[in-house]
Ligand SMILES: Nc1ncnc2c1ncn2[C@@H]1O[C@H](COP(=O)(O)OP(=O)(O)O)[C@@H](O)[C@H]1O
C-alpha cells in the first residue's frame with residue numbers, strides 16, 4: 001500500500017508560481033526515499049546516515065524544534081473575525097500579517113523552489129473522507145518528503161489517481177529565509193505563514209519537519225470546530241471492549257508513550273477529531289521522543305524504529321550504533337514512523353467509537369498536582385481551558401528547562417480559534433457520551449523526581465479498567481481535587497502529593513503560588529457568565 005510503483009503522474013507547479021522545475025519526484029516510495037536520503041551526492045543537513053536499527057537518521061539543522069514566534073496568519077476577509085488573534089489580553093502565536101507581506105514571503109519561497117529538482121507528496125490529513133484535507137507538500141529535501149509520508153495519511157494508489165486538486169498546499173523553502181523581515185515587522189528571517197484564502201502554508205528558514213505536521217493540525221483546528229466537531233491535541237486508543245480513551249497533553253507530557261499500550265489498540269498519538277461517529281486520527285504516523293529510550297522500558301516504540309522510520313538529531317557513531325542517551329544536539333531527539341510500525345493498532349482506518357475516558361496529562365514542574373485527580377464536569381471545563389503544564393526542553397526554540405505554562409486546551413500553540421470553542425465542542429461530545437475526565441500528573445512531585453512511567457501506567461490502567469471508581473478517595477485542599485488513596489500497582493505513598501514532601505507545609509506554599517497563577521491566567525475567560533461561574537471550579541485561596 002505504501003510502496004507505490006514510481007509514478008509518471010505529471011504535476012504542474014506553475015499554478016503556484018514555481019517555474020523551470022528540473023524534475024518532480026512525485027509521492028516517492030520508501031525505497032526511493034531511502035536511496036535519495038543516503039545519496040553520496042548530498043551533503044550537510046540533507047544527507048542521512050543509516051542506523052543499526054535500519055532507520056535513517058538525519059540532522060535537522062539549526063532548528064531541532066518548532067519556532068512558534070515565527071508563525072503568522074494572513075489577516076483578511078476570511079480570517080479577520082474567525083481567528084483567535086494574538087492580543088495583549090491573551091497573547092498567542094496567531095500573529096497577523098498583511099496580504100502584502102504574504103506576497104513577499106511567497107515570492108521568496110517560490111524563488112527558492114523554482115529551477116530545482118523537487119519532491120511533491122500528496123497525502124491526507126484526517127481519516128474521514130468528509131472532513132479530511134487533501135494536502136500537497138512541495139519541498140527540496142528528501143527527508144522532509146519522508147517525514148510527511150510517515151506522518152500524514154498515505155493515499156492508496158487508487159486514491160492517489162483520484163486525488164485531483166489539493167485542498168491545501170504547503171510550500172517548504174527551508175533553504176531560503178526572509179531577509180526583509182524587519183521592514184515587514186516580523187520576528188526573524190524564519191517564517192511559518194498561513195493563508196486561509198489561498199489555502200496555503202509557506203515555510204522558510206527552518207528545516208524542522210514538525211512545522212508541516214503541526215501546521216496542518218492548526219488548520220484542522222480551524223475547519224473542524226466551525227463544523228461542530230471537536231479537534232483535539234490528544235492521543236487515543238481503544239480497549240478490548242471497544243472503549244475509547246483520549247489523552248490530552250502538551251509536548252512531552254506522555255501522549256505518545258502512554259497511548260502506545262500493548263493492551264490497547266492505538267488510534268493515534270497526537271491529533272484527533274471527534275464527530276458524530278466517534279474519535280478519528282488526523283495522521284498516518286507517530287512522532288515519538290527518543291531521548292533515553294530503551295527497549296526494556298518502551299518495547300513498542302523501540303520496535304517501531306526500523307527501516308522506513310526516520311530518526312532525527314540522534315547521535316550515531318560511524319558504524320551507525322545509536323546512543324539514545326545523548327542529548328547533545330537537542331533533548332528533542334525524535335523518530336517518525338508510519339502507524340503500522342506499532343503492532344496493536346486500529347485497522348484499516350485509524351478511527352473508533354466515542355470516547356468515554358478523557359485524560360488530561362500535565363507535567364507539573366512545581367510538584368503540586370496529584371498524580372491523578374478525578375474531575376467534576378465543572379473542573380473538566382476549568383482545567384481544559386487552563387491547560388496547565390510545563391513546556392519541556394527542546395520542542396520549542398529557546399526552551400531549555402521545564403517551564404510552567406498555561407497552554408489553553410493543552411495545545412495553545414496550535415489553536416486557531418478561541419479556546420472556548422474547543423472547550424464547547426469537547427464538552428458537548430463528553431456530555432452526549434457520558435465521558436468522565438481525569439487529570440494525570442506525569443511530571444514532578446515533592447521528591448524532586450519525575451513520577452515514574454511505571455506508576456503512571458498503573459494509574460492509567462486503573463482509569464481505563466474502571467477500578468479507580470471503586471477506590472477510596474480524599475479531597476486535596478486549595479484545588480478541591482478528589483484523589484484516590486490506593487490503586488492497584490501504584491505506590492500509595494505518592495497519591496497525595498503532600499506525602500512526597502519532607503514537610504507538607506512546603507506543598508502548601510507551592511500550592512498557594514500555583515493557585516494564584518491559575519486564578520490570574522483564568523481572568524481572560526471571565527468576560528462572560530459561563531467563565532465567571534467556572535472560576536468556582538478552579539483553585540480557591
Ligand atoms: N510518568 C511519566 N509518564 C509519561 N512519560 C514520562 C513519564 N516520566 C518520564 N516520561 C518521559 O517523558 C516523555 C513523554 O514524551 P511523549 O510520550 O513523547 O509525550 P507527547 O507525545 O505528549 O509529546 C518520554 O520521553 C517519556 O519517557
Ligand SMILES: C=C(OP(=O)(O)O)C(=O)O
Pocket residue numbers: 066210214249250251252255270287395
Ligand atoms: C511534535 C510536537 O508535539 P508532540 O511532542 O506533542 O508530539 C511539537 O510540539 O512540535
Ligand SMILES: [Mn+2]
Pocket residue numbers: 252255256257269270287288289
Ligand atoms: Mn507525541
